[in-house]
Amino acid sequence: MKTISLEEARRLVEEGALASHDERKALQQERLRTLVNYAREHSSYLRELYRDVPQDFAPEDLPILDKADGLAHYNEWVTDPEVTVDKVRAYLNRDASDNSLFLGKYTALQTSGSTGEPLPMVRDNHRNMIHGQLIAQRLFYGIGQAYFDHSKHKTAFIVHISTSASSYGTYMRTKAQFPGYEDNITAISIMDSADQMVEKLNAFQPEILVAYPPSLVMLAEEQAKGNLNISLGLIISSAELLTEESYHRVHDVFGCPVLNNYCMTEGGEIAMTHDCPHLHINEDWVIVEPVDENRQPMKDSGEFSSGILVTDLTNFVQPIIRYFVGDSIRINNDPHECFSLPVMEIRGRTWDSFTIGGKNFTTKALEVKAKFCEGLCSYQFVQLDGNTMELRGVTAAGFDPEDVLSGLAEKIDAYFKEAGCEDVRVLWSSQPPIHNQRGGKTPMYLSKQK
DSSP: OOOOOHHHHHHHHHHHHHSOHHHHHHHHHHHHHHHHHHHHHHOHHHHHHTTTSOSSOOGGGSOOBOHHHHHHTHHHHSSOTTOOHHHHHHHHTSOTTOOOOBTTTBEEEEOOOTTSSOOEEEEOHHHHHHHHHHIIIIITTTOOGGGGOTTTSOEEEEEOOSTTOHHHHHHHHHHHTSTTOGGGEEEEETTSOHHHHHHHHHHHOOSEEEEOHHHHHHHHHHHHHTSOOOOOSEEEEESSOOOHHHHHHHHHHHOSOEEEEEEETTTEEEEEOSSSSSEEEOTTTEEEEEEOTTSOBOOSOOSOOSEEEEEETTOSSSOOOSEEEOOOEEEEOSOBTTBSSOEEEEOSSOOOEEEETTEEEEHHHHHHHHHTOTTEEEEEEEEEETTEEEEEEEEOTTSOHHHHHHHHHHHHHHHHHHTTOTTOEEEEESSOOOOOTTSSSOOSEEEOOO
């Protein structure tokens, strides 16, 4: 297992922030070679995949990896023979109160599964120390450390309550770090309606709020309407895109710092704000390559990409090297006035807020329901009017589309009914999902209301 001390991780992240763009690019290549050489030695799958890659390689010489490849070759992809896909999945299904490490030495979680079968991810000490310092030094830049003393400040996490979810794992670790003060830290389910979230937050009165972007935007509107009445000192947004417009709206309503971290289960902390609304890429530890529709690198075109290749230079137990993700981005490498790291603009991976049956919801709740629907490869929710939602989807071979889609539609319908939306109907259709005419991902949610 690859390890690093906290002091060394702190020093390396500090040095990276002070380096020039060219110096960080040189660090990228040095760290990439170290990671690839380690993978060749310890991963039988990557050894074979890189068989024809020269020792003096350029990044473009390395084959592209995607989730399907990783799942198909999981036990040969990881570099520790003790790690197997069955063991990781068994660990992820443990009791929610179990804070133990996987195999006593790793953290583990899985992707959301919004586009097929979830991918289990194992992270080693080296990865966790480096990414922890990226958060501490860059995302939390300028924030007083007193805020993170949870014995004195109340924190609410709005998360998917599951041991396989990264945000829930953060919540559980935070509680474990402050024994005796567990009542100062609470978790609210992303599945709750806006009314339920407002009721619980008003009762708890947090000073720090950690949530996904759509929930933050929805709660900002509830605060502006006077339904929500909380006084926050810090907001932390994670996982998905908080647009600059939404950033300013949340900041203006709550009147406190808003931290935005663009991250993913596979690649970790890719880009984050640094005392500003702009997402700065952690290019000394993560390589982001914008690619076109053929997965070919786009060189400074100024256009939004059709996807990205992500390389996490920190994780040696499950190497993420040129891993394809369907996010649409563009990168500005010119030094920005607020920080020297390049700025990422992203057009993909957003969740929406919507109103149905007279109540507000976020599409994250729909995603969580769909995630556990066996046989569902892709899906889309199309809102037809104020009380009608249509489910479209593609099912895996061997599954009856009617059984899969009608079953999920019934669950979503029951979800709305439980939230008090008695007049809402959820239909299903065999029609394919509607594509985004602007390019990028097919949207998970569309409104066709007139």
